[in-house]
Structure formats: C-alpha cells, structure tokens
Amino acid sequence: MSLRAKILKELEKRPRRLKELKAKFDEDKKVQAVLGFLVKDGLVVEKDGVYFRKARSAQPATTGDAVKCTVVKVAKNFGFAAPVVEEEAGGPPAEKPADFFVPGRFLLGAMPGDVVLVKRLVGGRSEDEGQVVAIVEENNKLVGVVDRQEGRLVLLPDRCPALPLQIKKSADGGAEVGEKVAAEILERGESHRDHRVGISQCFGSSDSAKSCTKAILYANDIVKSFPGKVKAEAKRLEGAEVKQDDLKGRRDFRDRVIFTIDSADTKDIDDAISLTRTETGYELGVHIADVSNYVVPGTGLDEEAYHRATSVYTPGAVVPMLPRQLSNGICSLNPGVDRLCFSCVMALDVTGKVTDFSFYKAVMRSRVKGVYSEINSIYAGLAGGELVEKYADCLPTLELMRELYDKLAKRRAARGCMEIETGEAKIVLDADGRAVDVKKVERGVAEQMIEEFMLLANTSAAKLGKKLKVPFLYRVHELPDPDRVTRLHDALTGMGLDAKFAGETPTQLELSKLLNDARGTSLERAVHINVLRSMAKAKYLSEPKGHFGLALPDYTHFTSPIRRYPDLIVHRILSAALAGANEKELTGKYGEFVVEAARHTSEREVLAMVSERSADDCYKAEYMADKIGQEFEGTISSVTNFGIYVELENTVEGLVHVSRLSDGEMNLANSMALVDSLTGKSYRIGDPVRVRLIGVSISAGNVDFELA
Template identity: 45%
Template sequence: MSVDDKLISETLEIFRSNPEKKYEPQQINDILRMHGSQAFKRIVKSLAILEGEGKINVNSSGRFKLAPVDQIVEGEFRANEKGFGFVRYDETDPDIFVAKPNVMHAINSDEVKVKITKPANPWANKGPEGEIVEIINHQLTDLVGEFQPYSDIQAEKTGKIGYVQSHEKRFADYRIYISNTGLKPQTGDMVKVEITRYPNSDFPQSMDGIAKKVLGNKNDPGVDILTIVYDNDIHVDFPEEAIEQSQEIPDEVTAEERVGREDITDQVMITIDGDDSKDFDDAVTLWKLDNGNFHLGVSIADVSHYVVEGSPLDHEAYNRGTSTYLTDRVIPMIPFRLSNGICSLNPGVDRLTLTCDMEIDASGHVVNHRIYPSIIQSHARLTYNNVNKILAGDQDLIQENQALVPMLKDMAELHEILYEQRHERGAIDFEEPEAKIIVDENGKAVDIQLRERGTSEKMIESFMLAANETVAEHYKKKHLPFLYRVHEKPDEERVKSFFEVASTFGVTVQGSIKDVTPKMLQGVIAKTQGTPEELVTTTMLLRTMQQARYSPDPLGHFGLAAEFYTHFTSPIRRYPDLVVHRMIHQYDQDTSDSLKEKWAEELPEIGQHSSGRERHSIDAERAVNDLKKTEYMEENVGDIFEGVVGSVTSFGIFVTLENTVEGLVHISNMQDDFYEYDEKQLALIGKRNHKVYKIGQPIKVKLIRADVEQRKIDFEVVLSKEEQKKVYELKKKNAARRHGGNKNKKYRGDKKPFNKH
C-alpha cells in the first residue's frame, strides 16, 4: 500500500466511524495530525479521490460526509407541473431531484422515502438524484378545483356525479372523481374536496374524493382568492372552542393582570403603522440621556398572556403559524376580537406588553438593555404617511402633533445612526419595489401602485431590528434554549451565478466566492443603485439567498450581517414571536434544568413547523398578487409598455414592468430572427442579426395575452419599423420557398415563427 493509499484509507475510516457527521478538510487534517501545507494538499487530494469514487459526498459549503450505498432518506416531495420533482430532506443539503419515471405517483407535499441513486456533484453544480421508494404520508388531504358534472347516464354507470379539476399547475393534470355521498355542486362551482383515493398504478392521473364545501361559482366575486387560500392550506374559520375561549377573555386589563408588571403608562409611547392597519403590536418611545446616548423603548403586545400554552387558541395559532395578508383581506393567526382588541396597542387604553429598553450610543451600539413585563398606554396612533410629512416639514401636521415632533426628530436621528451601523457591518439593504394592488368592491383589480418606503417606515424597521437582535443576544449569552430567526450563507454556485450577472453590468466583486460576506453582496447593490439594472440586481440577489427560517441554533442572519437574531416584535401575526414571549416569561421565573430540557425538546419542531407555515402563507400571498396583477393587465391587452429584462432562459426572456408586473416573451414570439441561448453571457443572441437580449436591458413590449386562470402574462418585443420590414421580407421569402420558388405567389402573412422551441 502506497503512502497516499494509506492516507485515503485512513481518511475513509474517519467517515465510516462517524457516518452522519460532516467534515471540513481542515478537521480531517487535524484528526490525522498532519502538518504543513503539503500535507494539507494531500488531504484535499484524498478527499477528491474518495468523492470521485462516490464513497463520500460534498455539499455546497465544502463539507464532506460518508455516502452510504443506496442511501434512503425521508423528506417532502415538491412536484413540478412537468411531472418531475424535488425532495427536501435537510435544511442545508441540496434537494434530491426525482425524474418523472421515478416519482412513484407521489403528489406535491407527500412525505416520502427516497433512495439516492446519484450523489451530488457541486463541482458540476448538480444536486443528488433519486427515486421514491415509499410514500409515507399524504400531507395533502383536501384540494380545491372546478366542478364538471356527469350526465345522468354517466353518473349511473360510474357511481360518480362528476369530477373536479384544480387550476393549480401542479395538480391540473389530475381529475378528482366525486362520489355521490357528499354535496352536489353545480357546473363551474369551485369545490373543496376531501381526497379518499390517491393516484396509483391502475389510475395514475386520477383521484377520488367527496365534495365537502362549495366556495361559489368560479366567476363570483372573491371566489378566486378563496380558491388560492384553500389550495395553500390556509385556515379560514376558527374552531368553535377557540372562538369560545376568545369570547371569555376580558376586553380591558384587570387588576389581577397588573401584578408583577412594571407600569410605564407615563412614558410617551406611540404606534406608527400604515393608514389601513387595524392591529398594533409594537409601540415605541425615545429620549436622550444626560450622557448623550439614546434611550429607546420598544414595547410589544403580550399576546402570550392571552393565548395560553396548550389552549384551543394556542393550538389554532400553532396550526396557522402566521397571519396571511392578501389584497382585500387578512386571514389572522388569532381571532379579530383579540388581534384588533385587547392585544392591539390602541391609543388611550392600558395594554399588557413586554418591553425591551435599550441604551444606544452615538455609534449605534446597544450598551445597556433590559427586558421586562410591563403595562403601557399608547399616547397616539400615528401613520407612516403623516410622520413622513412631519419630518419633511408639513406645518399643519407639525402644529397638530407639536408635543410629539421633538421625539419624532430624535427617532429619525437614531434611525440614521442605526442604519449606518448596520450598513458598516455589511447588512444588505433590499429596496425591492413593492406593489399595492387596488381592488373595487367586487375584488377586481383596478390599479397597481408602488409603495414608497419613507423615513418613518425605515425608522420603525430599525427599532424592531435593534430589539430583535438585543433579545436574541441576551438569551444566547444566558445559555438558555431559544428560538432564533436564522439566515444562512448562500449557496456557492448561486453566488457564482449572481456575480456572473453582475459582471454583465460592469460590476466587479472583490473577494473570494468561497468566503462570501454580506459586505461583498452589499457592494453590488450599491454599485447598481439608481441605474436601470437596480431592480434586476435586487431580484437576482433575493433569488441567490437562502430562505430564512426558524431554528433553535443561533446560526446568525447573513442578510442583516447579525450574529444573533430572533423574532420578538410581532406576536399578533407570527407564532414564533408568541413562543419567544412565552419563553421570556418562563425564564423570568425559572431556569431549571427541567424547563431548559422542555424547550430544547420542543423548539426544533416549533421552528420547522413555523417555517413551513410561513412558506404556505408566502405562496398564497404571491399567488393572489400574480392573480390580481394578471387580472389588471387583462384590460390592457394590445397596449405597449416599457420594461426591463429580468431574466433570460433558453425558452425566452422575462420582462418586468415598472409596476412590478412580470411576463414572458416566449422565444416562439421573437420572430425577427432565430435566437440561441448563450449560457456564459446569460443572453439570447440572434443568429442572423446578432441582436442581443440580456439581463437589465431596457425593452419595449406589447401585451399579447393575460391568462387569469393560469396567472400567466405573455409579451412580444416591439420591433422598429426597419426590423418589422425585415421580418416581413424574410417571411415573404420563406413563403415563396415553400411554394416552389414561385415569387408571384401572394404572401398572406405566414404566422409561423422562426423559433420552434
């Protein structure tokens, strides 16, 4: 056995002894007690050989792990509309790709066992591949779709009254046949169906079900949104026992509830929220101390006092995980009686809160803090719009709020300090345009307006970030189990792709991709600020990032460049915040081993579940926005718009308009040339005219289709008169060629495009 063979064998033995552990090369180096750069290179070479032989796997972070033969893991299947899918089985490892023949009739969100047939190869930017060997559990028990009835003869023959077909692309190929034991919907009704049989080898494209709820006809106002809500498993109605519990809660603070709390009702607390906000879960106060520092007080509604652990309200809040905000409605995490009543920090009434007081120096560092249960009274309900006007010098509003103006100006000053401090450490400031969709009384989209974030919005955000970081660091340093909001370093290959896009804008990045920092990404955003490429850069960077999640491990927040971070400030609308409040109360009274063990055991499940529920809510919100944007654009078919190329693919270009609407120019609609995709340039290039379409490029497009049911928008590029003339001449020439070279054959506008992809 050669020296290197011996090293490879010893290296492999480390992995075999700890099959679940992930190692970095330096850790292997330390275990084998190797010294010097040459020895380290030999370690790296041995790892590369083992990885090449398929004996170990490597993830995107460069950590290695033993690759068991025919490894079988459990995870959640995420279906694609084209039949293939991915299985997510680990928070950090890449998802497993499952080709269409290997899905074993699994449908979206099924809990499955999957055999890894091909390990990941990060060097080639490829994740693992596998095949599903068992469906453990169908997470999807209900589905919403459009009902089509059978004739009397068909119904008698099949024992079914008709079928339901989903409008969701992932389920559109399935028919759910409806038994006659449930409700009897009408043609075109949107129906919630309880699934009684799932796809199998005998019936791979169908399911059986019972009609449980008719949402209304697909053309009725509001039914479109309600369909999306049910499709994404968002709970609409509260269980009766939860409603009963909420009715029993007093609508004002009682004498008993004041015991053990610090009364700070004399402090000038204010809420600042949107014009149409109904629930207020955070109030702030600020004054300058004698030493020149700022005293910032952030008081948060103490929802955990009313939503008692293990109660019906708590169970339902856990199941929902979050409130869901749609264009014309809010689906709350807790009943409106609480969220808009006793839990809301309405002005002029006492409310129970948890307060985080912070002393912040001129550099933006929290030098002292205190977290405690309190009673406050909001002195004013202010809006973002009015505070922005006050800070801009609106004399009427300044006169109306003169007692609060000095504090508001101090708040704006502190915000600037906090912002600079975050910016200095590398926090990425995502100023992504946000659209507000205006709907009429029937829920129909009539306008899309861009929301502008002024100083007041950013100011409140700064104060909430400061409180969240302070609370997280406080409990980390106490070595107590806690729930953190974590945002891990982005995948190396995605970062590489992002930097390649940035380079097409002329932006160069200093530093190593293998050791990417928030500061590096922040620099790219800064260099494109105020340019046509800004929107595209921000969007691309957001797609590059990992998804933030909840975890009992303090892994930090990459986007904020924060070492410790939690969610403490929104317990009315987020279950993790409610849990954080619950832990603060309990740790205030007890830090015994039994309590620590209890939370250490429960937090992983709470974090995973809350992260999942958050994704359901985000999916619903995005789907509704896409629906309403498409509905709005439906009235503008044939109109011409200015846009920016947001992304380029082999099948076309996605164009983003100024109002945030995104649509596709399919390659089949690019009729002036035959376009080929250049992967290195991330561009489509014309074969004859060498015209280039690349990310960030301004473009003029015509809206040719707005399919509300599929939530799809299609554009075509508006060509110059000269380009149109060339297209006409070329098509005329092609038409003549098809007719045997007869140039006298009249051209009648052949619609066949050059691109037949």
C-alpha cells in the same frame, strides 16, 4: 370502474383483438381511443392487431435502493420528484441531491405532493432519471378549475393543469364550468387518466382573484374561521380592559410619551416607541404587546395559534393568528387605553450604539396611533394644521427619533447590512373586492426608522437569551453556500461587473457595495435578483447562528407576538427567566419544544409567504384583465429557456414566450440573456422593452406579453 381500467383488467386475463374489445364494451370509438392511450403510456403492447397487457417483467429495470421523494411537479408526459432530506437539529444543512426526472409512464399516477419511492432507471438518459415504484403517502386534496372536455366535467388541477382529472357525476357538488373548486381524489388508477375526483367545495368564478385567493388559502391549510373552543375562549376577552390586579409587579410607563406608528389600515398594533435624550446619548423604549399574558399554554387559543404560527395577509383581507378579540382588542396597543406590554429599554451612546438594555413587564398608554404617511409628511415639512395638532404631544419625540435614525442608518451601512429591492406592491381594491390599481410600495423614512428600532429590540432579546444560556428561538440567516456563490459570480461577470470577492464567501460589505453601485442603473434589478437568489432562506433555529443579511451575530423575533408565534415563544421564555426560573427549569420546559417549534414555524412561514405571493399574482392578473391589447414600458427581470419575464413599473410581471421572440433557436447565456441563433439579437436582464398585453389567467396568476 373507468373504461380504461376495465380494458386493462380484461387484457390481464388474455390478449384480445380490437373487435373483441369493442363487442365486449359496446363503445367503438371510445375503446379505440383508450387503447391508443394505453399503448402510448406503455401499459399495453399491440402486435399484429392483438393487444397484450404489458408484462411486469418488461418494465425497465431499476438499480439501487429506493429513495423517498416528494413529487414536486407533474406535467403532461413527465414529472419531477425531490428526495426527502432529513436534517439534524442544530447540525449543518444537508446537501440537497438533484431531483429525479420521471417519464410519465413510470409515475404510477403519482400527484404533486405525494410521497413516493423512486429507483434509478438502468440505461436512463441521465443518472437522475427514475421510476416510481411505490406511493407511500397520497395527496388526494386538490384545488383547480372545472372544465368540460368531450362532454364530461373534468378538473384542471392548479399544480398540474395539463392533466385533466375526470369528475364523478355522483360527486360533482353542483360545480359549473369555470368555477374554482376544491376536490378530492376518490379513486386512483395506475395512471392519471384513471383517477376520479369529487368536488368538496366551490369558491366562485376562476376569473375572480378573490375566489382564487380563497382556493390558495384552502390548498395551504390556511383557515380563517377558528374552532368553537377557541371562539369561546376569545369571546370571554371581548371588550376586555386592563384591571388594577393586572398591574402587580409591572413597571408603570403610562406617564411617558409612547405612541405607535403603522400603516393607516393596521388594526393589530403590537409595537410602540418612546425616546428621550440622556446625558450619554439616548434612551429608546420598544414596547411590545404582552400577548403571553392572555394566550396561555394548554388553552385552545394557544394550540390554534401554534398551528397557524403566523398571520397571513392578502389584498384586502387577513387570516389572523389570533381571534380579533385579542388581535384588534386587548392585545392591540390602541391609543388612549391602558395596555400590558413587554418593554425593551435600551441605552444608546451619542453614535447610536446600544451600550445596555433591560426588559420589563409593564403597562403603557399610547398617546396616538401614528401613520407612516403622515409622519413622512411631517419629516418632509408638508404637514398641515390637522396633522400638527394630532401629533402635538409627539412632535419633539419625532424630531429626536429622526436624529437617532440618521445615526442608526449610518451604523447599518457601515456593517454591510444589505438593502435588497424586492418590488413589494400595494393592490387597491374596489367595493366588490376587485383589483383596480397596483402601485409599487415606496418605503419612506418613517417605515425605515421603525424597522431599525425593532431591529435593535430583536437583537437585544437574542443577546439576553444567549447570555442566560436558556433554550431559545433564534432568527437565523446562514452564509450563502459555495454553489450559489459561484452562480452569483458567473451572473455578475456576465453583466460585465467586477465580481471578485476577497474570500470564498463574499462579505456583507462586498455584497452591499454591489447593490448600492447598481442602484438607479439599468442593471439594478438584475443585480438585486441575483444577490437575493444567492442567499440562504432565513428561518427559525434553536441555535444562534447569526443573521448574514442583517450582518448581526445575534438575532431573534421579539416585536410581533400578535402575528408571529416565534415572538410569543421568546416572550414566554424571557418572562419566565425574569420571574426567576433557572436554566435547568427552562431546559426541562422548553428544551425539546424550541427544536420542534423552530421547524414547524419555519414551515408555516413558507406556506404563508407562498400564499401571499400567489394571491398577489392573481390580483395583479385581475387588474390587467381589461387591458388586453394595450402597450407598456417594462424591464426584462429574468430570462429562462422558455422566454423572458418583463416587469412593469408597478411590479406587474409577465412572460414573453420564446415562440414570440424568434422562429429560430434561442440560447440561454449565463442565465443572463436569451440569444437568437438566427439574428444574434440578445435579450438581457435589465434591458428596457416595450410590450403588448396579449392574455391573462387570473386563476394561475399569469400575465402574457409580446414585444410591441
């Protein structure tokens, strides 16, 4: 039991003077320090030199029913708890209530991720101030950095680094100061100071992005190794080949010019293209790896794939949804070998409009593994003899693809599909896995062309699912909600832009025009960020609600079943329908499943995205670590009440803290600028600035600047 807990227990028996407690525990300095903390936390009262355990009835009164919440943030002296909102399947999105602000002394030692019951405080500073009255579910698994304070090892949790947790000597796992570790709360007290943790896993130095990435994945339940049962099932597919018996009932596309186009380092190739000219326009084939032929419901492979729901890509590594025997082997559309595929063959008119489509179970053989950069060189007329020879069989098709893509791009723009710049980065690693360069990803014609072809296949699959009236999984992007539209309008107006929309909700064409008008100007970053923030998050649903961002009434994910489980579900349903299963049979088999699968896969997708972005931040900080003191040109990418964020040309982003901007008060204006109350100087989103690097935290993925 900690000294803090012992003192509290003693004071519950009767009030005590300081000298009595010192004599009782024989630790003069520590007793006095602990009593000071207990008084500060409101658990103990001191009067005339006598210390009392604060009575339960003396705690501030609460009002109303307790609200179930998830603790989302814990700082040194306060926390925030977000009410849990239950959404009805297929219903409108529930309105999200405001988070509760909980003073530290009313947190009951709750940790980020805990599910708690919160009641509003009577007489609180606002109606959203609350008190934790019970912890319903404990989140005892933590990730953080080991430190030493006052001679003892402590854990600085990633999600609340201002609250060091004492590590039990008997459970330190051999961890050393500066290591990134996984830990578990072994003992909980009434406050964070009373918690005791044990180290369960050491990842390596917190100054290594590679080690920090391992911790990020661990914290989000993203595990690279597969269970033994899954490994055994995958082992049976080691070196598997397509056999004659596999071809029964399949279309044979092996004589067609079909090939893949991906990044040079891609090993899990799940889509290929064919294209021919017809009398009425074009015939476009999008041929997707038939993963459903190998990953069967009820197997360990399928259960694990469902749990993972998606592959996770971090710099230099991947946590695959499927074992390599499938993802890089029999399911990958490698060149020169037969592969089973699920093909979407579409007829397009001379303008690029899809007039008809059919889906087939088929067999194909890719002519070549195309690479984006090489094909972009061909289109730019820069290809040398080796490239021309490599793509000899495909050059006429590539020429036709470019012709069709130009028409599709015009159609995309005409319907208002939004092209938001997200600042994707390519992180270059050395042989030891350390970041040695960060480059902004530039998307060429080849990348955009393949994206457009995949979009057509995904749209056709959604239309077929809707037409058949069967249970289905749709990729949905709903309309922006009114509050976000209002904030967008205010932000754009604050930039001096004409933000008048014809209706309450801006149309895709209106937003697309804003984005295009800002492109290449100093406001580009600001406009694109604010439009992105106004958008709902895309997710999976069992109801077809359309895709606002793509300006499409029907959309799903069909083209990546090696790395996304929703695509595999769509394959199974369409395969069963093509094989003759009727609506009643499919409803019985998939009706309830698609509702739960939509929720689960959406949640796992968010975890994957958060993990990938956090890992990127760690590697970016690692790349900047040896550049302390250097100066850089950047652009203000966002502003907050605690400072401005500056983004460099290579996408590295860092904070200039408000304390380094002025000695006076800084005021936030329309979430667009920080204004110095002393000088009137304004720091606006989009402004160019020169900054000096003053610090990095690889573990937190943070970069700190000051104005140069």
